[in-house]
Amino acid sequence: MSFKSTMLAGVAALSLATSAFAGDMMMVHDPYARSSTSKSTSGAAFMVLKNMGAEDDRLIAARSDIAKKVELHTHKEDANGVMKMMQIQGGIAVPAGGEHMLMRGGDHVMFMGLTQGLEQGDMISLTLTFEKAGDMTIEVPVDLARKPGEHMHGMKHKSGD
Numbered sequence: 001m002s003f004k005s006t007m008l009a010g011v012a013a014l015s016l017a018t019s020a021f022a023g024d025m026m027m028v029h030d031p032y033a034r035s036s037t038s039k040s041t042s043g044a045a046f047m048v049l050k051n052m053g054a055e056d057d058r059l060i061a062a063r064s065d066i067a068k069k070v071e072l073h074t075h076k077e078d079a080n081g082v083m084k085m086m087q088i089q090g091g092i093a094v095p096a097g098g099e100h101m102l103m104r105g106g107d108h109v110m111f112m113g114l115t116q117g118l119e120q121g122d123m124i125s126l127t128l129t130f131e132k133a134g135d136m137t138i139e140v141p142v143d144l145a146r147k148p149g150e151h152m153h154g155m156k157h158k159s160g161d
Helices: 003-020
Strands: 026-034 042-051 057-063 067-077 083-087 092-094 099-102 108-114 123-130 134-141
Touching (some): 026 123, 042 057, 042 092, 042 123, 057 067, 092 099
Parallel strands (some): 026 134
Antiparallel strands (some): 026 042, 042 099, 042 108, 067 083, 067 108, 123 134
16 A cells, blocks of 8 residues: 555544544444424434443533533433433443443433424534543434434334333
């Protein structure tokens, strides 16, 4: 391989890595966002966070210009067996060499006070802040047709989400 070919391959690999990783540690796979209706005042984003590093990390915040407020949320069952959504305090742990799925009915990024409707096929910019890896800005497609537990290309996740 010539020097020029080697350099071009290296530049291409580096540009792909920086768009998918935060601090060479965190990677986001299969992100999507949705709201109940186009007139909803809230929405959510879901994805798989993959920690490619040797140290545990935490997703500690998120922000986007499509909402007045963006928080990390989860669902918890109360004493009466009713599921309630609540803000996560302290962030979402992503173990070294592992992953954490943000999914419907579980942990997710919550958009409150939407400043625009979420329409099928729209792309939204979302910045995720990790405790160690720092900020990572991703483009998230709006997918209103996706069923719970369904991932890209209609595949189901095996964990039963």
